[in-house]
Amino acid sequence: MGFVNTVTGKVNIEDLGCTLVHEHLLLRSEMVTFQFPHLYDEEALYQKAVDGVKAVKAQGVKTICDPTVAGMGRDVRFLERVSQETGMQIITATGIYSFTEIPAHFQNRDIDYMTEALIHDIEVGIQNTSIKAGFLKCAADAEGITPDLDKVFRAVARAQKNTGVPIMTHSHPASGNGLKQLEIFIEEGVNPKSIMIGHTGDTDNLDYIHQVLDSGAYIGADRFGQPPLEFAKRYSTLLELLRQGYANRIFLSQDYCCSIDWYTDEQVNQMVPDWSIEFLLGEVIPQLRKEGVTEEQIYTIMHENVKHWFEGK
Numbered sequence: 001m002g003f004v005n006t007v008t009g010k011v012n013i014e015d016l017g018c019t020l021v022h023e024h025l026l027l028r029s030e031m032v033t034f035q036f037p038h039l040y041d042e043e044a045l046y047q048k049a050v051d052g053v054k055a056v057k058a059q060g061v062k063t064i065c066d067p068t069v070a071g072m073g074r075d076v077r078f079l080e081r082v083s084q085e086t087g088m089q090i091i092t093a094t095g096i097y098s099f100t101e102i103p104a105h106f107q108n109r110d111i112d113y114m115t116e117a118l119i120h121d122i123e124v125g126i127q128n129t130s131i132k133a134g135f136l137k138c139a140a141d142a143e144g145i146t147p148d149l150d151k152v153f154r155a156v157a158r159a160q161k162n163t164g165v166p167i168m169t170h171s172h173p174a175s176g177n178g179l180k181q182l183e184i185f186i187e188e189g190v191n192p193k194s195i196m197i198g199h200t201g202d203t204d205n206l207d208y209i210h211q212v213l214d215s216g217a218y219i220g221a222d223r224f225g226q227p228p229l230e231f232a233k234r235y236s237t238l239l240e241l242l243r244q245g246y247a248n249r250i251f252l253s254q255d256y257c258c259s260i261d262w263y264t265d266e267q268v269n270q271m272v273p274d275w276s277i278e279f280l281l282g283e284v285i286p287q288l289r290k291e292g293v294t295e296e297q298i299y300t301i302m303h304e305n306v307k308h309w310f311e312g313k
């Protein structure tokens, strides 16, 4: 491929640098955003994103992949503005986020219609801009892959085949649905090396994780600092996988949201009292170093894997 689309244009794949692969700069209820804009303080939301991005830039992060897609309040002009102010390379995604149903518009049209809409975001631009998506994102949670989601997963797979950009998923390891996601993608002919099964780090079930890895796909240990798995278990599972030689298959990130309107601030503070976008590079990676994880392994995880995922290697 050679280059990746960021919100401010093409970037050489060799220039991605240290990358946080799954963080949200602004996540909000799309319908509320569109219909009740007075409920939001846009400048405060913007400032939170800028502050978060500047904090990780100071830690050495050069690129952020933001998988906020349709259904999560994606706003590419917002990302562009943050990128321009901070100098951070930001890669946005296309896809449809739902755990159950999709909009009637897509329910009543076929898979290839949806595929074309996704390809438009990658090749022409998003939301009538020329800002292009760098990767694809889709999600399935405890509800499993409903008929509507099957359609989304197949459209994402076909858009991947057409454009070559990689896929990131939201999976639910407790119900093992990462394997079902892989099954659909592989049935549609996607190279597993272009797939990241996100949130695989939400389990410490190594048998399950190995089954995902055996496909050749990448896994996301991408929710450091979050429920549903406590930190000690996330951390010891990661350490074991690194001992087993999987540094070249694992992505580390936080799934941090600079803002998320699903909850009140009080609720967020209660759920994730120590939530921080600086946790991974500030706490987790230094701890890994102390326990003997090598600089080479850390470089592979934070710099190399993203290039190979974009290249389908």
Ligand SMILES: [Zn+2]
Residues within 6 Å of the ligand: 022, 024, 067, 255
């Ligand atoms: Zn996320």
